[in-house]
Amino acid sequence: MALTKIQTTTGTATPAELGRTLVHEHVLVGFPGWELDAKAPKFKRAEAMARAVDQMQELRGHGVGTFVDPCPMDLGRDAVFLAELSQKSGMRIICTTGAYFEAEGNTYTFRHLPIEEITAIYVQEIEQGIGETGIKAGAIKIATGAPTVSAYERKLVTAAARAAKITGVPLISHTQDACCGHDQIDMVTGEGVPADQLLVGHSDGRDDFDYQQSLAARGAYVGFDRFGISLFQPDEVRVKNVLKLAAAGHLERVLMSHDSIMCWLGRPVPYANTFEAMLDMLPEWRSTHIFKKIVPMLREGGMSEREVETILVDNPRRLFAAGLAH
Ligand SMILES: [Zn+2]
Secondary structure (H helix, E strand, C coil): CCCCCEEECCEEECHHHCCEEECCCEEEECCCCHHHCCCCCCCCHHHHHHHHHHHHHHHHHCCEEEEEECCCCCCCCCHHHHHHHHHHHCCEEEEEECCCCCCCCCCHHHHHCCHHHHHHHHHHHHHCCCCCCCCCCCEEEEECCCCCCCHHHHHHHHHHHHHHHHHCCCEEEECCCCCCHHHHHHHHHHCCCCHHHEEECCCCCCCCHHHHHHHHHCCCEEEECCCCCCCCCCHHHHHHHHHHHHHCCCHHHEEECCCCEEEECCCCCCCCCCHHHHHHHCCCCCCCHHHHHHHHHHHHCCCCHHHHHHHHHHHHHHHHHCCCCC
């Protein structure tokens, strides 16, 4: 049965309680196998927690009420860490069930489990909780590679759509090279889940307004969720396309975030040999960047304060409310 409330790592919330929401950020990330890297710096939990608490408090200073961490199960997801962080910082944090795309995920077990079992696993993590923690997932991560969706990814996305249909939680996606968003919409709606229960993530990975507009036209949320990652796209291009989407009548389909990471598990190879080096490479890739630099750019481009709040408050609220039972 569909849920009646949004599930956070520390309890439940109503859509109206979310406030300004970052829909795609990370606290901890480690690629599969990170724990095998004996040469990596040791993960210092207390230091990582202190750093994350500081960053959450800075975000609260920017009026952020909810932080969504769609870390896949196979990328170092740590629900206990997130719940403790939420308690210490006062930030509402939502975590996810669901797995990463084939090329970068830990696929062996899920490759061999049938679709019904994977659906049941996702539903259990939403309804009963993750492992023995009692912490419930509040959304499902889906992920596809490029240039096409693999059979493995198709199975997992379909399982996720079925679990979303049962529970009512939203689907938050990863796409590679801003492609296959339409395949994701096809698979999700094919299982009877409306497109507005899906955020097609990383749709800002190419300067392709037609692609972004076509996703919005089908009713899905379009993720401009890598602000600050100048490696993939300059922010000027992201801002230009957000303004164009708004002008084309799709303001209500735009979601903004950074895909930022607070602490790294192991080494962020192949991007850099240390997380510090990666942060030095991307000085604006921080979870506060939208508030410091991007909102002023949008305002300069003619967007009203109210329209900015539509993106930061109303759109996440509608995404998380879409599947709830009334
Ligand atoms: Zn991410």
